[in-house]
Amino acid sequence: MIEKVIEVKNLTKSFKLFSTNKDRLLNIIPFVNKKFDMHISLDNISFDVKKGEFVSIIGKNGSGKSTLLKILCGVLQKTSGEYIVNGSIVSLLELGTGFNPELSGRENIIASSKTMNFDTNYIYSKIDEIEAFADLEEYFDMPIKTYSSGMYVRLAMSLFLHLNPDIFIIDEALSVGDIFFQQKCFSKIEEMRKKGVAFLFVSHDINTVLNMSDRVLLLDHSKQIYFGDKHEACKLYYDSDKKEKYKKTVQIDSSQILESVNEKDALISQIYKHNIFDFDQLNQNKDTCIKACMVEDENGKLTTSVDLMKSLTFYFIIRIEENIKNPSIVLKIKDKYNNKISVVNKNIFSREQLIKLSIVFSIQPGQYSIDLSLANRMELNKGCNLVDYPNFTIIDINFDYTKNEPPFYGIAHIENSLQIERIIK
Incomplete structure (x- = not known):
């Protein structure tokens, strides 16, 4: 039987909120009415x-992720329930906490390990490995007040990844540094896992969660929504950005389906059944509108997560007024910086129709939002939007840099070819 290093049962944490300092003071006096929320x-x-x-923990800001980690690390006390931690813990809740800016990188490594009660001889035996991993060269023996922010986090990550705990708890720290340093971090984590080290990881980076996790815990508004398969958890997390749709897909009245499509058309029925966006809220009885959309990958799986250089297929049911002469569907793919x-701008017809649009995602792995519009082209490169669906969905492009050579470097892949015409000499 596989040993459990962390076991949490019915854990609850509550805080008393006081409106005034007077109410806070009255709370500690016995036999006095207390006022608090x-x-x-x-x-x-x-x-x-x-x-x-x-194991990863995901959820919106304020869902309780960091509070949970702080309880497991002993920073906060639980209100009720129970948890068991079997083994030593290293917690990376904030990179570089406790570093002294006047000390060198080497001196901070030794001082921090003593603070965390790790054996000094062990750290001295690892100091050369930590120095090589951080790759700070001469800066390793300079005061860290001279470091850039990137150098600072490299030093902190290098220290923590060379300690020897049973459990490693990380709060949003695996996205530090450049891609090559991240690759080293992920390789080191895999090495530690093979030695039996367990990881509990909090992140908003779903690409990392999908690549690294065995199981995922999803929290929302302090409650547990799901714990288990990482793909299912991430799908539910994406749905949370679509107006409280954690536990259900968009509900379409069956009579509406029968009015607009042939009941025997299985594909159209499936599109309505697996619709990923509440179009009705923005349609407002418009004659030109998108009525439903379904997304699947190359294997026919319903998902908005895709591997790099693979495609997703979007199925749209669209209605266009007959007086619109040059209608088109427009998808704007935006990164986290907006x-x-x-x-993607494609011409369509002026009537009710089923559209199939496939897109190969050959851009840098990560999360992207999609704005969706129906437009009317007036002339070359000019037109007007008829209806907009901002933040229509989130696309997650996945790639495991620790195990594969990327097909390209940079933001996007550009088709190219090389041919040797002849050998001159």
């Missing part, structure tokens, strides 16, 4: 982490 930060959470397992990475 109770805030629930964690509500009946249960999960476990096995030896050598990588930059337009690509715009």
